[in-house]
Amino acid sequence: MNAQELTLNIAVNLGRIGRWACEGRVSRINQFLAETEGYISQLEQASKSSRFCKTFDLFKKSFNDLKVDKQFNLVWAEMMFTWANILTHRASLAG
Numbered sequence: 001m002n003a004q005e006l007t008l009n010i011a012v013n014l015g016r017i018g019r020w021a022c023e024g025r026v027s028r029i030n031q032f033l034a035e036t037e038g039y040i041s042q043l044e045q046a047s048k049s050s051r052f053c054k055t056f057d058l059f060k061k062s063f064n065d066l067k068v069d070k071q072f073n074l075v076w077a078e079m080m081f082t083w084a085n086i087l088t089h090r091a092s093l094a095g
Contacts (some may be wrong), residue, residue, distance in 0.1 A: 018080035
């Protein structure tokens with residue numbers, strides 16, 4: 001997968017994670033957090049545009065913070081939705 005495809009896969013997963021946090025489906029959240037980490041690792045190794053790198057670095061920090069602080073409340077879910085939206089719009093800059 002190229003950087004754009006990986007970015008879109010991450011964005012889709014973040015949307016799912018946010019929805020499941022609102023629904024209290026913790027087992028699905030943990031599964032998709034792990035899958036998303038895999039996509040992030042692949043994206044770290046992929047060729048990316050310099051215009052995308054700052055967004056990606058900010059996202060990685062936020063994602064790691066959210067992964068550690070698993071509150072699964074509405075504020076936590078909203079952060080997942082926000083990053084899903086940002087990454088969807090920035091995906092065209094990724095590759």
